[in-house]
Amino acid sequence: MIKIAIFGVGLIGGSLALCFKGKPEIHVVGHSINPKSVEKYLKHGVVDHATVSLEEAATDADFIFLCVPVGNLEEYLIRLSQIKLKPGCIITDAGSTKASITACAEKLSFADAYFIGGHPMAGSEKSGVEAASSHLYENAFYVLTPMENTPQEVYDRLAGLLRWTRAHIIKVDASLHDDIVGAISHLPHIIAVALVNQIARYNESNNLYENLAAGGFRDLTRIASGDPILWRDILSDNREVLLKLLGDWNAEISRFIELLEHNDGAGIESEFRQANEFRSGLPERRKGVLSSIFEIYVDEVPDHPGIIGQITMLLGNNKINLSNIHIIESREDVPGVLRLSFREEQHMDRAIKLLENENYTIHV
Ligand SMILES: NC(=O)C1=CN([C@@H]2O[C@H](COP(=O)(O)OP(=O)(O)OC[C@H]3O[C@@H](n4cnc5c(N)ncnc54)[C@H](O)[C@@H]3O)[C@@H](O)[C@H]2O)C=CC1
Ligand SMILES: O=C(O)C(=O)Cc1ccc(O)cc1
Numbered sequence: 579m580i581k582i583a584i585f586g587v588g589l590i591g592g593s594l595a596l597c598f599k600g601k602p603e604i605h606v607v608g609h610s611i612n613p614k615s616v617e618k619y620l621k622h623g624v625v626d627h628a629t630v631s632l633e634e635a636a637t638d639a640d641f642i643f644l645c646v647p648v649g650n651l652e653e654y655l656i657r658l659s660q661i662k663l664k665p666g667c668i669i670t671d672a673g674s675t676k677a678s679i680t681a682c683a684e685k686l687s688f689a690d691a692y693f694i695g696g697h698p699m700a701g702s703e704k705s706g707v708e709a710a711s712s713h714l715y716e717n718a719f720y721v722l723t724p725m726e727n728t729p730q731e732v733y734d735r736l737a738g739l740l741r742w743t744r745a746h747i748i749k750v751d752a753s754l755h756d757d758i759v760g761a762i763s764h765l766p767h768i769i770a771v772a773l774v775n776q777i778a779r780y781n782e783s784n785n786l787y788e789n790l791a792a793g794g795f796r797d798l799t800r801i802a803s804g805d806p807i808l809w810r811d812i813l814s815d816n817r818e819v820l821l822k823l824l825g826d827w828n829a830e831i832s833r834f835i836e837l838l839e840h841n842d843g844a845g846i847e848s849e850f851r852q853a854n855e856f857r858s859g860l861p862e863r864r865k866g867v868l869s870s871i872f873e874i875y876v877d878e879v880p881d882h883p884g885i886i887g888q889i890t891m892l893l894g895n896n897k898i899n900l901s902n903i904h905i906i907e908s909r910e911d912v913p914g915v916l917r918l919s920f921r922e923e924q925h926m927d928r929a930i931k932l933l934e935n936e937n938y939t940i941h942v
Contacts (some may be wrong), residue, residue, distance in 0.1 A: 582604060584625065636667075648674060673812075696721065699866070
């Protein structure tokens with residue numbers, strides 16, 4: 579039997595647990611310091627066993643996944659270095675930054691155990707075990723940051739186990755990881771939050787901002803709803819990289835200020851052309867670090883009780899996962915528009931076919 583211990587069974591740890599649970603010869607144990615969380619892990623059926631005891635979870639484990647906020651990773655690693663682990667045990671983490679935790683592990687001594695940093699590059703703005711899914715990592719990148727002295731056999735053993743996630747495992751240097759992920763994930767989160775807060779301030783004097791900021795603005799800023807503690811830890815851990823990136827961001831924004839000051843139409847056009855060209859070259863069907871949302875609009879939904887139930891049941895019966903549902907306008911006298919959101923493009927495609935068969939008019 580392979581014992582996998584997961585510390586912090588939230589969105590990320592819970593999704594890993596669901597990938598492993600029920601697979602041949604695998605036993606999944608969840609750990610939290612909070613007895614209520616332990617009960618919740620069991621209630622949601624994501625683990626085979628759960629415990630508040632770190633020692634009980636870690637002892638005899640073949641793999642230990644640390645899936646707590648970045649600011650708590652180091653204390654767990656230190657505690658694990660102080661107890662007797664199973665020889666050959668592999669400790670890994672799921673933190674969104676990799677340089678500091680790898681440096682910390684390099685300094686500690688683990689007897690016969692090993693540490694390999696990890697970052698599954700898929701997730702969402704949601705948190706908690708309630709949001710966990712066994713499909714979260716499918717077709718996403720899963721970065722591993724082994725150290726120079728990590729034996730190949732140890733790396734292969736972890737990569738082998740992670741095949742259950744159906745992610746693409748790639749090896750990246752820890753500080754290169756932080757530079758790149760800082761640019762493609764952490765910086766966009768800062769920009770989204772700053773943008774939302776800027777508009778919220780305007781809204782204080784006129785709530786028409788809020789009322790008109792539907793659709794595009796909402797989608798562009800989805801990631802501003804990420805968990806504040808989680809993001810406090812990520813940004814503060816990667817602050818050196820982010821200060822450099824924000825300097826570059828200031829330069830980008832200053833260029834736009836100049837273009838507008840000089841009313842430089844050709845310059846603005848050129849900025850849009852360049853962005854368009856790079857963006858069209860991005861891989862389309864792979865999951866990226868920022869999760870995609872696929873949305874359709876169902877027109878002329880009559881306002882009679884049960885219609886939403888009928889639509890969600892039709893999709894549910896066909897194993898189509900909805901990530902969100904929103905009624906845009908529904909008054910007794912006017913048919914409404916329903917916005918359905920999906921995390922998987924193929925789920926959206928299948929939903930369109932099914933709803934069109936039922937004579938609904940769909941806009942993508
Ligand atoms: N949210 C996302 O989309 C992604 C997050 N990550 C990383 O994964 C890790 C976990 O994030 P999520 O699962 O999203 O968060 P979450 O909030 O869903 O889960 C965190 C888990 O850690 C536990 N926890 C919280 N504070 C703790 C503390 N002080 N001591 C011990 N346990 C504590 C919580 O009870 C919960 O089980 C973080 O390090 C994050 O940077 C990595 C990829 C994607
Ligand atoms: O909501 C989204 O799209 C995200 O950005 C999720 C996310 C959060 C943290 C990560 O380290 C990786 C992915």
